[in-house]
Each structure stands twice: as structure tokens, then as C-alpha cells.
Amino acid sequence: AQSVTQPDIHITVSEGASLELRCNYSYGATPYLFWYVQSPGQGLQLLLKYFSGDTLVQGIKGFEAEFKRSQSSFNLRKPSVHWSDAAEYFCAVGLTGGGNKLTFGTGTQLKVEL
Amino acid sequence: GAVVSQHPSWVICKSGTSVKIECRSLDFQATTMFWYRQFPKQSLMLMATSNEGSKATYEQGVEKDKFLINHASLTLSTLTVTSAHPEDSSFYICSAPTSGLYNEQFFGPGTRLTVL
Numbered sequence: 001a002q003s004v005t006q007p008d009i010h011i012t013v014s015e016g017a018s019l020e021l022r023c024n025y026s027y028g029a030t031p032y033l034f035w036y037v038q039s040p041g042q043g044l045q046l047l048l049k050y051f052s053g054d055t056l057v058q059g060i061k062g063f064e065a066e067f068k069r070s071q072s073s074f075n076l077r078k079p080s081v082h083w084s085d086a087a088e089y090f091c092a093v094g095l096t097g098g099g100n101k102l103t104f105g106t107g108t109q110l111k112v113e114l
Numbered sequence: 115g116a117v118v119s120q121h122p123s124w125v126i127c128k129s130g131t132s133v134k135i136e137c138r139s140l141d142f143q144a145t146t147m148f149w150y151r152q153f154p155k156q157s158l159m160l161m162a163t164s165n166e167g168s169k170a171t172y173e174q175g176v177e178k179d180k181f182l183i184n185h186a187s188l189t190l191s192t193l194t195v196t197s198a199h200p201e202d203s204s205f206y207i208c209s210a211p212t213s214g215l216y217n218e219q220f221f222g223p224g225t226r227l228t229v230l
Binding site: 044 | 118155157211
């Protein structure tokens with residue numbers, strides 16, 4: 001069965017610093033890849049997604065992610081973090097023929113120090 | 115973007131009672147909706163796929179008699195936790211994809227269930 005691993009449970013960065021959140025997946029083929037952000041009291045919001053094509057994907061709020069097939073990774077990056085970016089971030093995968101079902105990683109809690 | 119609402123946002127009930135949670139797609143039709151369960155500081159675990167006009171599809175290990183799902187219309191799916199017990203306390207989240215394969219899914223804000 002497919003799995004999604006987010007190795008970092010918690011990450012703390014200073015405002016203005018760069019950010020990279022790691023995501024690795026385990027699946028025989030290239031899955032559809034997503035990053036979602038969850039803020040308290042709000043539903044999950046899609047930051048970006050990768051289906052095919054250019055392996056560097058741009059998303060909302062200044063986020064980007066790079067798909068690396070050789071490493072089975074889809075890491076999320078932001079060059080300069082804002083205090084409002086503090087939230088829970090989830091990587092998710094969907095499978096061809098999976099009927100829109102998503103498998104989520106365990107999440108990374110981002111704390112931003114002012 | 116599209117909006118998915120959930121009601122109630124939180125509920126407290128006594129052990130043994132049943133609780134119904136509604137999930138609505140407000141400005142689009144959803145033939146499929148998904149129900150997730152999220153434990154504190156943990157990931158979302160898919161419980162079931164709700165299909166409009168047909169039976170829900172449950173993930174392995176999810177008790178279909180405990181978690182009743184009804185997708186009565188193209189904009190409404192309900193999850194009923196029957197004979198709730200404290201171990202059913204959790205955060206329940208629904209989502210609805212727009213049409214097409216792996217188009218963006220829109221998530222509801224979640225429902226916090228506490229069973230006393």
C-alpha cells in the first residue's frame with residue numbers, strides 16, 4: 001500500500017527565514033502529489049499540486065514544491081516565511097485509478113518565531 | 115473557490131447517543147464526498163467515500179454500522195455516529211472534489227465530537 005512520510009513533526013523557523021518541509025512517498029508509480037495547510041478552525045487549503053510536467057510547482061502564498069522522482073520526494077519550500085504561515089502542513093498523494101482518494105502524511109507543525 | 119460547510123462545528127454528547135454531522139457543498143455539486151477522522155496531532159485517516167444515490171464505500175477497519183453515511187443529494191452528505199462512545203471522540207472532516215480526476219478537493223472546517 002502507498003504511504004506518505006513527513007519526517008519532521010515540528011519545525012520552528014524565524015520570520016523571514018527560508019523553509020523546507022519534507023515529504024516522501026512510497027508507491028510504484030508516480031502519484032498525484034499535493035500539499036495542504038490546516039489552520040485552526042479552518043478547513044484544509046490546497047497550497048499546490050503536481051500531476052505531471054514541470055517538476056517545480058508554484059503554489060499560493062509564495063510556496064513552491066519540487067518533485068524528485070529519484071528520491072520519491074515532494075518537498076515544500078518558501079524563501080521567506082511570514083508569521084501567518086504558522087500552521088499544520090500535510091503532504092498527500094492520490095493514485096491513478098484511486099477515485100480521488102487521498103492518503104495524507106502525518107503532518108508538520110510549523111512555528112514561526114518573531 | 116468552492117466552499118464546503120460542516121454542521122455542527124462541535125458537539126458534545128453522552129455515551130450511547132447518536133450524533134449526525136452534515137457536510138454540504140455550497141456552490142457546486144458533488145457526487146462523491148469523503149469523510150476523514152483526525153486524532154489530535156495526527157494525520158487525516160480516510161473513513162469512507164460517500165456516493166450520491168448509492169451506498170458508501172468504507173475503508174478497511176471502519177465499522178459501517180457505527181458510522182452511517184448517507185449521501186441524499188448532490189450537495190449533502192451526512193455522517194451519523196451511532197451509539198457513540200468516548201473512543202469515538204475525534205475531529206471529523208469531510209471533503210468534496212470538483213468534477214474531473216483529482217481536481218482540487220475542498221475541505222469542510224471539521225466537526226469536533228466529544229463523547230462523555
